[in-house]
Amino acid sequence: xxxFLAFLLTLSALFVFLSCTENDQTLWQGEKFTVDVLxxxxxxxxxxxxxxxxxLFDTADTDDGAAIVSxxxxxxxxxxxxxxxxxxxxxxxxxAPAVIRSFSVGRVxxxxxxxxxxxxxxxxAALAETGLKLEKLTDDVxxxxxxxxVWINTTRKTFDLSDESEENNMSLIVSVTSDxxxxxxxxxxxxxxxxxxxDLDGALSACDFVKLPHHGDWNKGLGLLLExxxxxxxxxxxxxKEAVEEKLFDxxxxxxxxxxxxxxxxxxxxxxxxxxxxxxxxxx
Numbered sequence: 001x002x003x004f005l006a007f008l009l010t011l012s013a014l015f016v017f018l019s020c021t022e023n024d025q026t027l028w029q030g031e032k033f034t035v036d037v038l039x040x041x042x043x044x045x046x047x048x049x050x051x052x053x054x055x056l057f058d059t060a061d062t063d064d065g066a067a068i069v070s071x072x073x074x075x076x077x078x079x080x081x082x083x084x085x086x087x088x089x090x091x092x093x094x095x096a097p098a099v100i101r102s103f104s105v106g107r108v109x110x111x112x113x114x115x116x117x118x119x120x121x122x123x124x125a126a127l128a129e130t131g132l133k134l135e136k137l138t139d140d141v142x143x144x145x146x147x148x149x150v151w152i153n154t155t156r157k158t159f160d161l162s163d164e165s166e167e168n169n170m171s172l173i174v175s176v177t178s179d180x181x182x183x184x185x186x187x188x189x190x191x192x193x194x195x196x197x198x199d200l201d202g203a204l205s206a207c208d209f210v211k212l213p214h215h216g217d218w219n220k221g222l223g224l225l226l227e228x229x230x231x232x233x234x235x236x237x238x239x240x241k242e243a244v245e246e247k248l249f250d251x252x253x254x255x256x257x258x259x260x261x262x263x264x265x266x267x268x269x270x271x272x273x274x275x276x277x278x279x280x281x282x283x284x
Contacts, residue, residue, distance in 0.1 A: 033271040034268065035047070036266060036268050037211065037235050037267040038071060039265050040067070042243070043061050044057065044058040044086070044091065044092050044211075045057070045058055045060040050147060050176065053082075053145045053150075054077055055082045056068075057174065057185055057211075060091060061119075069098050077103065079105070080099070080103050080106065081106045082106060082150075083100070085110035085172075086173075086174075086188065087110070087187055087188060088117070089167065089188065093119050093123055097126035100123075105130070105132060108127065108132055109134070109137055109172075111137060111155065111172055113136070147179045153173045153203075155196060168190050171213070173186055173193070175202075182208060183211075183269075184207045184209065184210040186211055186222075190221075194213070194219070194222055194225055195221040203225075204228040207231050208231060208277060209235070210231040211234075211237070215236060215237060218247040222248075234257050234260070236260070238262065238263055239263055266281070
């Protein structure tokens with residue numbers, strides 16, 4: 001009980017919980033750093049704005065493309081600096097053609113493997129139309145924003161991709177820092193990929209927020225990462241709470257990590273000029 005009360009005091013110091021009742025994105029345009037986890041069901045689409053740099057992680061499925069485009073336009077976004085496709089499952093790349101055709105995109109990056117699917121063929125067509133290319137990363141990428149750094153980590157291991165589930169282990173893992181706060185995005189990485197990442201220098205530094213992998217699945221590698229990084233908040237992209245493994249809720253609860261799911265709506269997190277974090281729900 002004492003640990004739980006101490007956690008609540010710590011969490012209240014880190015995060016201000018708001019209602020987002022107005023859902024007016026024009027009110028958020030002046031914020032220094034924001035993370036928006038969109039409500040797209042059992043799929044991923046996450047927007048980061050970091051001191052003028054716009055990063056979009058994944059684009060959910062094909063029928064989510066128009067909603068993603070609308071969400072970005074409501075922010076007044078006209079250019080996406082980085083479109084990061086963590087891996088090539090349908091529920092991560094489906095909306096990419098709509099995004100690429102609607103905005104000026106600087107770079108499109110993803111892991112170094114091939115997938116033959118209708119969504120990837122549609123993506124290739126959109127890239128060709130706009131003169132872009134998909135950069136398949138074989139080495140890590142790091143770049144600075146005004147308030148911190150983005151680290152895109154790619155696997156160095158070889159996985160048997162004849163088993164489609166192993167494609168999840170090709171996921172890019174991205175760490176974003178801003179004014180001393182750290183946000184971690186795990187794609188759909190499974191145990192082998194997370195374990196590989198945990199062995200890297202800096203991977204297990206404390207973080208405030210983690211986007212949990214694979215719609216709420218649990219594994220021991222994830223448990224180690226959470227235990228070492230001690231996030232205050234974790235987010236699951238899933239269409240219903242019942243689909244999330246109970247072990248995940250139990251273990252996060254024992255660590256004092258509050259779990260939010262997109263089945264209850266999207267999530268907006270910001271860092272203000274004083275380094276204060278705020279979190280609120282984005283209702284439909």
